[in-house]
Amino acid sequence: MPPMQTASQSTHRKACKECRRLRLGCDREVPCYNCKRRGCSAICPDGTLEKGARSRSTIIVELQETIAELRNRNYLLEEALKELQTSVSTEQHPLLRDKKLGKTDQVSQHLQSLQAGEDGDEEVLDALGTFSINDTGDISLHGPTAAMEYFIKEGPALPGLEPEERADSPMSLPADFILLSALFPFPPNAVPLEKIEHFIPHLPPFKTAVHLVELYFTHFAWCSNPITKSFFMSNILAECYPAEEPAASLVRTHSHIASTLFMVCGLGMVADFQNKRRFVEAEEYHTLARAALCICPVYEYPTVYAAQSMAVMLLYHMCTEKRSNAYVLALWGVMGRLCEALGLNYDQSKLKKGCTELREQLFWESSNLDSWQAFVSGRPKSISSKVISCRKPPDPETAPGGGWITWKHIFTPALDRVVERAFRAEKGATYSQIQQLEQEIQTIPTPSAISWPKDEEKTTLLGGPRQQVTAMERYLANGSIETAFLHINLWFFRQAIRESPANPFDHPFAYSVRRVIESSIKLLDMLRDIYTYQPINTAVFRPAWTYSYSAAMALGTLILVCPKSADAERALAMLDVACELFIVTQENRRELKARKSLHTLLRLREDAHKARAELRPFISQVETIGFWSGIMNPYNQTPSPTS
Template identity: 25%
Template sequence: MKRTTDAAASTSASSCAECRRSKIKCDKVFPCQPCVRRGCAALCPTGTLSATKGNALLAERAQRLAASVQAARAQVAALEAALAPGHPLLQPAPADADVDAVAEALGSVSLGAGGKARYYGESAGAEFLLTHIESPVRAFPPRARGAHSPQEQDADADASPPCDSASGLPPAIIALSRAFPMGASYAHDTHAHAFALVQYLPREDDARALVDAYYATNATMFDPIIRADLLAHILAPLYAPSRPGARVHPHELAILFAVLAAGAQPAPAAAQYHVLARAAFALAPLKHGAGVASVQALFLLTWALRSADPKSHEERWLLAGLCVRVAQQIGLQREVPGAGLGAAEVQTRRYVFWELYFYEAITSLINGRPPALRLEENDCPFAQEYEPFVNAAGNLEESFSGWKHRYGATTLTAVVRHVFLARPAPYAALLALDAEVRGSHVAAHLRCPVDHSDGACAWARDPAKALQQYALLTMHEC
């Protein structure tokens, strides 16, 4: 019995102290494998770990391992970021996901017979789109009725106003008007032709009455020539007793005829004045040179065409593009110091440029096509106020034309940029632009003096407020 007890003690004594304490089987090869697995090989065979309660030691070790893993992952991420990016052809194309949105923002193109195409922008107004659905009805004298082929009818819809039916004009003047807008190459004796056109001017009293009608009805929104300049530099020399028309350029004569045509609407004489204006403009071909009067005449003829034929959007858009090219040809978009220009001529150039810029911005939204003038490409200052408003305190405030030019260069320009983006801007940008349009300042004397609220009206009675509403409507629809 004593021998058996000694053998058990000998076997137990051969196990390491930690295995005996933990009551686990020891392989008796020191350091034993259980101690190695538990990380206490240095204590084997005589040492023991301090007594702990539960799995606190294992939990601490797990935390250290997790921290090591996180540090290793961070190091791997830093190394990957430091590596050069992959080849561009191996990168996913970011535009693929936005193809549908881009397609919706581009508008549409209609194709016709003979390869004809026409682009309709997203902001194109109904008054523009309907002109391509209904047959155009012109305010000028109609063409002779008869059978036309579909191609001839399509050509008639895009042609300029007919000149051959203008009553009381000889064939030579009608033929000259057909050379508009580039000018006639055969009109060598310009003064003789101009003298022939001057004979069709009305009496001075009637001319001044038509000028008054033009500025009262047609020049409220766009006015490329100031009334005082028209009377002093064009009308007065033409009605001078000695040699009428000798001191007036053909394009200045075209300005007066265009004003008379607009002022005479809707009388039949308007068509005759319009033909005379085109004939006068054709007397001085653009390839031989142009001036500020050339821009003013083209502008007036474009605007007068709207009064005569509200459906002539395409022709007016093309004429406005030519007007912009002539303006750029004579450098209206740039302020050139030391060019030898007088102070009055400098102010005229500035005024005409900003009138044209505002017209381009407005019509671009109507037609749904980008404007030909961009703010980034000009440094023309604003013109001085020629008719400033004096408030009750005796202080000068901006006129409608001054406000219009400033509004066109700031708020309206931002709206045009937003509308014609190829990719839609973020909604936050739209909200910021909306706040800018609504917050644009309008002087008190420019607001419509109504006593009741416009809450029940779809469109404000105030022209300045209506411009803001139009810009907001176009911006949100696009």
């Protein structure tokens, strides 16, 4: 048996010769990290590269690019030869016969095996993320999983919006409220507590408040419910409306209670389709909620009511477009610190029963929403799972396997693992590791209570007012799974259709191509079904349209690049479905970003139909929207199509 290496020997091992030659910090492993990155693991620790020599990984990348270029050129030559052959003979040309694996593919596989043997596996995901750029040149960096609708930047209002419906419509609130709201979440300490009395005239009438509260719990609480209806009615609504009338004084009422009331009313207003100014009035309630939180700053006076108000506020931002993604990211950071200040992430079992259940539900509903928002927006989670010991609340569903609550408590940690191991890994992630993470998501069982129904069961399980909550839970659960598959594989999908437009299923990332196509079609098909049976809930749930926009963009890009693909016809049919759904719901989704996404989809559909009819790729249109580079530009112009 060889002698064991002591700690002192391991600590004082010399840096490898190549790191010493280049004066790099060596981690003294064999092979070291620097040699792995530079593609010279074989010479570590005692060898050096010759002067001017390139690493093997660099040569492999160059050869792979050359192979992709030659494959594309060969495709064009074969198409030209096919047209020429059909004009002179009905027989197939000998050079066009079906062939087995060619030398080019053998070389490509050999290069892949070399790269896999060198680093243990092929490193393929080493991207910072995706950029978005607006008309004035302002650039924002998003994470690698960010949905495509996040990249649509603000700009001038589109035609067709009435003045009171536009995002920049003025509010009727006093200027001091607007200023105080703008100082959230870090207002000055000089705000007097008596300022809370100024909120009384802005409390809605009791019947209006009850109506908005019912809209909130009907159309939004099914997704994320940080506050129970019974607690809200008895501790918040009753506090602000004693004897079913607005309180004569709010001095004894904590400003955070008033903030929670305003925030719930604001989100409920989003679903009030009878009100043409619903978005403006919803933003007014949101402004009042922020101003009320400034009376007692949350960083000095953290309360459960403040956390509830901010949790509803974050759900409000998820379902509207009133603030930028950077602002929402900062708000999640404040929410995370507030939860830690309240100790919500720790075990609550020693508290009173009612208090324990309240705090556990508040924390886990916020944490689950945070996990999903972190995944689809490409940002880190605000609270690390390493500091969480709070028990998960029980699931009221008694069916075997549980229901919506049980499922999302299992699914969201899986998303956290994907973000941490794949998209935020220090050394990048390999394709095989990505597939393993996807396999973990596939193995998560979907309870029968929220499984997607068969065609003959959809009317019973998705339709009717009694099924609206479970129907939306079914949609979000199954749609979230397909959206996760879409975002995980989208980067590889782009690489495959770019490098192998003739036949992306010959590319090493062919699995991702198939997965993106199937997940995109399923997402759009489910959106069509759920909108048919639950139009109001679907129309106000903006994430559903964000997922569908990403799916439609992927299918449209497939048609533009690979119009002869066997899946192009199916993709085109579902792209038509997506456009029709966006057109039908534009009256209910009057946000500026919704109009811009519809404009982009209609232009994409027009070009996709041309590409499919002429059976030739329209690459320039893909470059216009920045699908290759990750810089998403407005799809305002239509360059002349080129093959």
